[in-house]
Amino acid sequence: MPLIKCEHVSIGYEGQTVVKDLNFTIEKGDYLCIVGENGSGKSTLVKSLLGLKNVEEGRITFGDGLRQNEIGYLPQQNDTQKDFPASVYEVVLSGRLNSRGFSPFYTAEDKKEAKEKMKLLGIQDLERQCFRDLSGGQKQRALLARALCATKSLLLLDEPVSGLDPIMTGEFYQLIRKINRDSGIAVVMVSHDIESAVEDATHILHLQETALFFGTTEDYRKSRIGRKFLGGVHDGNDL
């Protein structure tokens, strides 16, 4: 059973359809990259996957033990956090809220989990640091640790490397690859960066209002649309 299954999904704003008749599935351990130009419906799709926006037609079903509020979400950078007084630990721990339900306080297990994720991402020394004093790369790691606290099976990353310099970007991709391979957590990444996308991803969803392409990366490289967007640089022999 797939983690997420989208069947004939259409999503829109005030009568205007942004995404229509979209079909795809995400299986355990997949690394799916959603690519497409600005305004192609990527952000809208993310909102619907998270349950923040209703679909107009079709349906999104969750399986294999994944519930909608257990997606580990890494949002795009947001302005209000720039001067927010919060320690890294407070931020990471807030990822455990979805397993709290009505109980108002975190358990010892929640705290242990938060510390483990910080260690995994190499930010355990920043525990007491103020979030606003972190570098761009450190912020992304902290938010990734929070996302990992919220999920056991699926990460959803929305333009995670925008605003990072090339070195940090490389490190971040490496980190995601490691998490995906070592712990079998499925990764869904929305990205502009189509070149890097095909390096790491197992599957590609090329979105342009509907799915221009959905399948394995290998097939994408061979497909007409894939070759067009990759500019003929990769012809399949690169592997």
Added chain:
Amino acid sequence: MMETIFEMFSYPFMVRAFTVGALVALCSALLGVSLVLKRYSMIGDGLSHVGFGALAIAASLNMAPLAAAIPVVIAAAVLLLRIKGSSRIKGDAAIALISTSSLAVGVMVISMTTGMNTDVYNYMFGSILAMSEEDVILSVVMAVIVLILFIFFYHKIFAITFDETFAQATGVKADLYNTLIAVLTAVTIVLGMRMMGALLISSLIIFPALTSMRVCRTFKSVTINSAVISVVCLAAGITVSYVWATPAGASVVMANIAALLIYSLIGLVRNKG
């Protein structure tokens, strides 16, 4: 010194002013941290003007002031949140519209009924004599509710303040908590405004949070510090007001300005060191 303090507390009206003031200061500081960080600072200001209009109308109709003002201000709070969420009129403009309109309505009503007198002055700038036995009971009840809700929902409030989208994605009902914060803010403002004055009450929401953010670096310490600063400044302000017969609201704001300056200095020194 001690004599002055004993003398001060021998007057029942001073005890009432201290009790209500301290509780209002505590609640507004707690709510203020979230409001300031979410860029909702001006809501406090808008709501106090709505409160002024409602009190003026209630007075002219001989209604109980609180019973009339609280529901009106709660309705305005919920409305302002909705407007911020989705509307053609932007949030800041909407707040300015609503607050000046209510102020104008209030002034019109008063001038047509009782005429511009000391009541108006008291509504605008506050009076230390304004607190009744009923206000004391109401503020105690409200403070207990705010404290319980705040402690119970502390982590969720942190989550929606820090990152509303993530909080919603992990199943936190952000709209519910936003409305809850707005309603509690409305009640706090109505309770505090007759003592602090409609023009000055929003300082209680904004100052303590900004002051503690100069120095504190975690959400928890900002919250605790705001609450302490707010209550201390209120006590200092009211004492000054009693000793030198200055207006209560303005004195409390002065104390808050002093605290902000001190904390800013500490913050500066620390950043350099």
